[in-house]
Amino acid sequence: MLHESPMAQALDAALLGVRGANPLVGAVLVSAEGEVLAQGHHRGAGTFHAERDALATFFRDHPEGADLRDATLYSTLEPCRQQGRQPACTQLIIDSGVGHVVHGASDPTINGGGAAVLARAGIDVVSGVMAAQCAAQNHRWTCAQRQNRPFVTAHLAQTLDARIAAADGTSQWITSAASREHTHRVRSRADAILVGTNTVTVDDPRLSARTPDGDPAGRQPLRAVMGMTPISPRARLTQGLPEGEGWLQLSTRDPLEALQELGRTTHGGHPINHVLVEGGQSVLSAFFAADLVDEVFAYHAPLLLGAGRSSVGDIGVRTLDEAPRFALDPAENGPVRIMDSDVCVHLQPKGDTCSPES
């Protein structure tokens, strides 16, 4: 009971982060008297882990150092024990002098085992506090890990009647400038963007991540095209470069195969752990039908077309009971955001389902 209030705060802190290559994680540092000394959360791949974020916040305010032997660090996830792009949290915690660690979910990846490392270093460790809630917060990330595939974000940018193009094929622009800016932010944190060959033929997108000024964002994802139709060397997404230099084609119609091929690829020296599936209809439908979407941004633009391509086509559902259902995702500042004239709804698959391991 004592541990639940700070762990609940850590769970709330975790929701300030963004989904993607890494799970949502929150951390809270609490004194022996129960006073919250600092709070932290993970902001996405390549940034501080939550435990480090909380400790860094605390030591920023205590440059002279402090004795944390009686303090407790709460984390929604077992602290990692292996150095990745970030140093191992276990070592940072040991170096900080924190005497107690309480964590929620266990780390299901190869980075698991951090609790034992901390205990061996003489830290008092309590595991599994609110473990179900902590695990539920990342159930789809864990699902992706179990299936040994990248985390998948789907992008639905559509009219009020869920069209992505008018009858004559025109589609620029259905969504507002603010929606498109948000898409570029999501692009810049993904490792790869995936579209279908038909989208390349019809829309000829650049698939680059750009700042609001139209300049290239600092981080550019891999540009991936899925399907059997060959890509023209004049397609804008190639940027005039041969395949393998910033873009590639996945010659399959099977979304799991496409993800596994991406999972074997690197881009800029990093593995592909997060894929943004932008469309069009065939690609999105294949991913939804295979239950391979972990997160959805649905941009609802307030116009009607009445005809033209729908965002999602046949996904093998014949009757209402078979429909895949989603839940509002509280992560990243809440599930609903107004973007100029549009409403963006943030969703994740409902419940705790995960298809069998592949």
Add this chain to the structure above:
Amino acid sequence: MLHESPMAQALDAALLGVRGANPLVGAVLVSAEGEVLAQGHHRGAGTFHAERDALATFFRDHPEGADLRDATLYSTLEPCRQQGRQPACTQLIIDSGVGHVVHGASDPTINGGGAAVLARAGIDVVSGVMAAQCAAQNHRWTCAQRQNRPFVTAHLAQTLDARIAAADGTSQWITSAASREHTHRVRSRADAILVGTNTVTVDDPRLSARTPDGDPAGRQPLRAVMGMTPISPRARLTQGLPEGEGWLQLSTRDPLEALQELGRTTHGGHPINHVLVEGGQSVLSAFFAADLVDEVFAYHAPLLLGAGRSSVGDIGVRTLDEAPRFALDPAENGPVRIMDSDVCVHLQPKGDTCSPES
């Protein structure tokens, strides 16, 4: 300039109301020193007008009466001078002893002329303050008045991919309990609910307004069916009663004709000034294509069907530039509401367009 701050407050107050048979109206009572004494707004047909709401609020706090000779009553709309379901505002204002009235838009209906009535009674009247903003707040209501037809609210209750039924026709329930409860609230303030004959055949709805407990709401709208297919006497919406007793068929496929026929009808002794168009696809598409929708509630339920009927079908739009566009409607507690798992977006047609008078 002096008048703009209280008028802006009156405009904000107006947004607390609901759209329908009557326009949004807000009122603010201000002392000679510029202190706000009371604020009011109109809550829909059959309730206090905004001016009366503000005065009633003030006198509730001043049961001993008060001298309002130096006070100013601001209203976004010219006070009405004719008794309808509510007493004439001009008489209430004269009786209150208010010395000054400032209003925004002029009343375009037969209730217009209130400003002159007040002036003749010795009240100092300023007309047209922020008139453009005040008129814009009700541009679609004014449009319906000009076309001499009821105000039309459209209801889109759909999946993430804008389907209203699965491939096999199942549709109960796509939206959440909270969404359906909101629909019943909108039904209970409409004068008539309109569906197509196909919806009656397929869904056999009762079309009654019910409370959250499932009991009949106090006010039941007329149940209207549009289309040429005869209605079965066993259809639930008839409630076993012959046509004309709570329900009727509009034997036309033309939405303006249907509205005009409803406009010539009464229900429970009142004219039909507000129609809720619930669907299905053919009826909604006809109303959108004819620019006869003044307000939209779009309920986005978080599931996918991939096949099955779309909420809106052909509306004669071939290319993106021809698409009818909408704007987020700030009335009634803001444009976006979370209803259990659903997101309800409140919209109105964008801009100041109104088709020519019929």
